Amino acid sequence: MSEIIAAIDEGAANDFLDTVVAGLGPQSTSGSSSLGPFAVSYSVSGTLSNGTVDLIPPGTIRIADLRLDWSASATLSLDLGDFLPEIHIPQVCIDIPCVGTVCTPRIDITWPTVSVPVSFGDFVRATVDLGLSVTLVGGVWKVEGIVQGVPSLAFGPGTAAIVAGIGLAVAAAVAWVPLIGPFLAGLAIAVTAAIGIAGLTGWLGPIITPFISGTRFPVYEQPEWFEVLPATSAIDPAVSVHIDAVGAEVQHNAPEDELVLSADISA
Amino acid sequence: MSDHFDSRALRQTDCYGQRFMKPGTYAYAIGHAGTAALAQDHPYVVVVEGDSPKRGEMAQTLVTVHAEGKAFVPDAPKVTVNAGDMVMWHCPDPHARPFAVSGEKDFFSSDRLVNESGYSHAFTCTGTYEWADAHGSGAKGVVRVSTPDSSSDKGIRSWQSQQRQGVLVMVTDGQAEPAEVDVVLGQTVFFAIVAGPGISITDTAVIEAERPVPGIAFYRKPTRGKDAVA
Numbered sequence: 001m002s003e004i005i006a007a008i009d010e011g012a013a014n015d016f017l018d019t020v021v022a023g024l025g026p027q028s029t030s031g032s033s034s035l036g037p038f039a040v041s042y043s044v045s046g047t048l049s050n051g052t053v054d055l056i057p058p059g060t061i062r063i064a065d066l067r068l069d070w071s072a073s074a075t076l077s078l079d080l081g082d083f084l085p086e087i088h089i090p091q092v093c094i095d096i097p098c099v100g101t102v103c104t105p106r107i108d109i110t111w112p113t114v115s116v117p118v119s120f121g122d123f124v125r126a127t128v129d130l131g132l133s134v135t136l137v138g139g140v141w142k143v144e145g146i147v148q149g150v151p152s153l154a155f156g157p158g159t160a161a162i163v164a165g166i167g168l169a170v171a172a173a174v175a176w177v178p179l180i181g182p183f184l185a186g187l188a189i190a191v192t193a194a195i196g197i198a199g200l201t202g203w204l205g206p207i208i209t210p211f212i213s214g215t216r217f218p219v220y221e222q223p224e225w226f227e228v229l230p231a232t233s234a235i236d237p238a239v240s241v242h243i244d245a246v247g248a249e250v251q252h253n254a255p256e257d258e259l260v261l262s263a264d265i266s267a
Numbered sequence: 268m269s270d271h272f273d274s275r276a277l278r279q280t281d282c283y284g285q286r287f288m289k290p291g292t293y294a295y296a297i298g299h300a301g302t303a304a305l306a307q308d309h310p311y312v313v314v315v316e317g318d319s320p321k322r323g324e325m326a327q328t329l330v331t332v333h334a335e336g337k338a339f340v341p342d343a344p345k346v347t348v349n350a351g352d353m354v355m356w357h358c359p360d361p362h363a364r365p366f367a368v369s370g371e372k373d374f375f376s377s378d379r380l381v382n383e384s385g386y387s388h389a390f391t392c393t394g395t396y397e398w399a400d401a402h403g404s405g406a407k408g409v410v411r412v413s414t415p416d417s418s419s420d421k422g423i424r425s426w427q428s429q430q431r432q433g434v435l436v437m438v439t440d441g442q443a444e445p446a447e448v449d450v451v452l453g454q455t456v457f458f459a460i461v462a463g464p465g466i467s468i469t470d471t472a473v474i475e476a477e478r479p480v481p482g483i484a485f486y487r488k489p490t491r492g493k494d495a496v497a
Binding site for chain 2: 095100178
């Protein structure tokens with residue numbers, strides 16, 4: 001029988017993890033990859049907010065609807081020639097009175113490669129299972145909940161709007177390109193189709209999944225030497241106990257499940 | 268987006284045409300816009316043969332200019348034409364820097380267009396463009412470029428047909444006729460200089476940009492017109 005036992009029920013665990021998740025702060029990453037047919041450099045940040053905690057004996061804390069609010073800034077490298085037809089300004093012949101006919105040459109238009117900055121954001125939800133981990137590191141006992149496995153992210157309905165928004169952003173960003181005016185609407189459609197919702201989620205998923213998978217939620221932290229009575233004078237020193245072992249598990253103590261921490265101590 | 272055009276600085280969408288009325292050999296250089304007139308070497312030639320030109324029987328020779336490193340090189344260093352024919356210069360490279368054609372003879376320069384010369388520009392951006400002679404002759408005009416109807420096949424075909432129809436503006440002693448023209452995107456305007464002291468066809472936005480900035484000592488001063496500097 002452990003000398004010290006502490007337990008919290010699911011309600012308290014919810015409140016507790018609210019605080020823990022809020023304390024994790026934003027996470028960010030950056031890099032370069034491909035989004036559909038585009039080369040893209042990006043920076044993405046995300047902030048977690050707690051979902052609903054379900055304690056599952058013997059060792060699982062399940063958080064349903066864990067929410068990740070994310071925002072991304074990306075620069076797409078877009079070769080307009082991949083999307084737009086080859087065009088040219090035709091030869092033009094003009095009759096000049098009393099002189100004759102003068103003709104200009106045909107002019108081939110080369111579509112440029114452009115960089116288009118886009119910013120967008122949304123949220124995803126995921127249900128994650130935390131496994132309990134107890135470690136003694138550097139004289140400190142740590143109990144953590146660690147996300148197990150790779151969660152499946154549920155993208156919100158705003159993802160389609162993001163794809164459409166990227167198409168419009170591209171169209172707006174290339175408005176300076178000579179002769180592109182009549183092609184802008186078609187370009188937006190082409191870009192949107194080329195990326196697609198699956199393309200966006202397929203690109204974004206691997207980037208933001210690490211914000212959740214492997215995340216360690218601190219549950220309890222305590223130095224192995226635990227002062228129970230402070231020193232009162234030179235001849236009456238502080239009294240400490242040593243925490244020999246710490247245990248963490250989820251127990252079913254009718255009528256509810258509890259997260260139970262236990263400690264063995266010695267003087 | 269705006270389409271800043273300037274006959275003194277030829278780009279992919281521009282052409283410079285010069286008609287040669289008298290037999291002879293006319294040497295010229297091709298250089299960066301603004302400095303071509305300072306060229307001491309004129310390595311290329313237009314040889315003009317035959318007698319006086321026949322009215323209405325003008326032939327045309329196209330000289331394609333290529334940017335090679337810092338230099339501009341014509342596809343043929345020597346062209347031979349008959350008196351009264353026109354030679355037209357054009358650089359198809361969209362990445363080439365603006366250039367100018369500068370002959371040894373005063374009449375032969377894209378920087379200052381005189382009698383029997385011309386400048387064409389294909390407008391690739393919509394908008395209203397005011398142009399003027401940057402050398403101050405007072406010649407000026409307006410080109411309005413509209414968006415074509417690209418919402419239907421019929422509209423696109425109509426647009427493509429319009430692009431094949433050039434618009435002529437004739438400039439005579441500082442007067443453009445017509446002074447204002449309406450075109451669609453991609454359409455070409457040919458400015459024919461019938462008579463003049465040596466003018467440019469320059470977007471007024473470009474002229475504005477060339478106005479002196481306080482503290483900057485060197486700038487191009489107009490030598491003619493109301494803003495002329497003695």
